[in-house]
Amino acid sequence: QAQLVQSGAEVKKSGSSVKVSCKASGGTFRSHIINWVRQAPGQGLEWMGRIIPVFDTIHYAQNFQGRVTFTADKDTDTAYMEMTGLTSDDTAVYYCARHDVVATILAFDVWGQGTLVAVSS
Amino acid sequence: IVLTQSPGTLSLSPGERATLSCRASQSVASNYLAWYQQKPGQAPRLLIYGASNRATGIPDRFSGSGSGTDFTLTISGLEPEDFAMYYCQNYGYTPFTFGPGTKVDI
Numbered sequence: 001q002a003q004l005v006q007s008g009a010e011v012k013k014s015g016s017s018v019k020v021s022c023k024a025s026g027g028t029f030r031s032h033i034i035n036w037v038r039q040a041p042g043q044g045l046e047w048m049g050r051i052i053p054v055f056d057t058i059h060y061a062q063n064f065q066g067r068v069t070f071t072a073d074k075d076t077d078t079a080y081m082e083m084t085g086l087t088s089d090d091t092a093v094y095y096c097a098r099h100d101v102v103a104t105i106l107a108f109d110v111w112g113q114g115t116l117v118a119v120s121s
Numbered sequence: 122i123v124l125t126q127s128p129g130t131l132s133l134s135p136g137e138r139a140t141l142s143c144r145a146s147q148s149v150a151s152n153y154l155a156w157y158q159q160k161p162g163q164a165p166r167l168l169i170y171g172a173s174n175r176a177t178g179i180p181d182r183f184s185g186s187g188s189g190t191d192f193t194l195t196i197s198g199l200e201p202e203d204f205a206m207y208y209c210q211n212y213g214y215t216p217f218t219f220g221p222g223t224k225v226d227i
Contacts, residue, residue: 035217037165045157045165045208045219061216095164099212107155107170107212109177114164 002027004034004096004112011118012086019082020115022096027110029077030054033099035108036070036081040092048094051079052101086119093117122147122211124220131225139196141223143209148189150213156185156194159206159222168207169194199225 007021022034036048049060053072060068069082079096094115097108123146133139143154152172157165167176169185172192182197196203204227209220 037219044221045159045210047217047219050215059215097165104212105151105153105171105174107153107167107176107210108157108165109167109170111164111166 002098002110004098004110006094006096006112006115009116009118011120014087014119014121016086017082017084018086018117019080020094020096020117022079022081022112024077024079024098027098029072030074031101033101034070034072034079035097035099036068037095037097037108038092039095039114040089043092048081050099053079054101083117086117088119088121090117091119122149122213122218124209124211124218126207126209126220126223128223129221131223132227133199133225134227135199135201137199139194139199139203139225141194141196141207141209141225143187143192143194143220145190145192145211149192149211152188153211153213154185154187154192155210155212156183157208157210158203159208165208196225 005023033052035050038046048064051058051070072079096112098110100106125144127142154172156169159165173185208222
């Protein structure tokens with residue numbers, strides 16, 4: 001059964017950086033797009049962008065352009081999201097979610113469990 | 122594309138029918154509109170993709186309809202486990218967007 005397993009919670013200081021991992025299992029990493037979605041406390045879902053490992057293609061949402069970097073290690077089936085210049089506004093749960101690269105109608109069918117990033121001053 | 126969901130909160134009883142609306146600011150490409158359910162402390166779960174297709178393992182009391190800019194999620198006969206937050210999502214062209222959500226509570 002396909003799963004995405006994310007790294008554990010992080011507590012960071014303002015101005016620092018964080019790197020969250022998302023490891024895929026039970027499926028073919030190369031046939032999927034990995035999306036990143038943010039959810040601030042008590043708020044809705046915000047799409048941050050995506051990486052398509054098989055094509056080495058990356059798209060960033062405008063709100064995160066320049067401050068977030070997505071990478072993927074095809075040898076370990078692991079995707080990464082790194083965010084720099086953290087502020088308290090970045091305190092949120094960060095999710096990775098899978099999207100089939102061919103059957104794109106299938107939407108985000110598998111989600112990671114989420115990683116809480118707490119930023120303190 | 123900006124998605125608007127209504128109502129913000131829907132207060133119903135078990136067994137009742139829930140009708141949730143999602144309206145897009147422009148036509149959703151190829152009806153790539155999805156619905157997700159989220160419970161507190163959990164990741165979202167895909168319910169409906171392509172506006173009207175149930176995802177694997179989703180009970181048939183959940184149904185989606187609509188096209189273009191107006192979409193509906195219907196839950197026929199609420200079960201206790203259905204009380205949750207529901208989000209619609211445009212995933213046709215990037216940037217993908219989510220609606221603000223509808224909370225279905227007792």
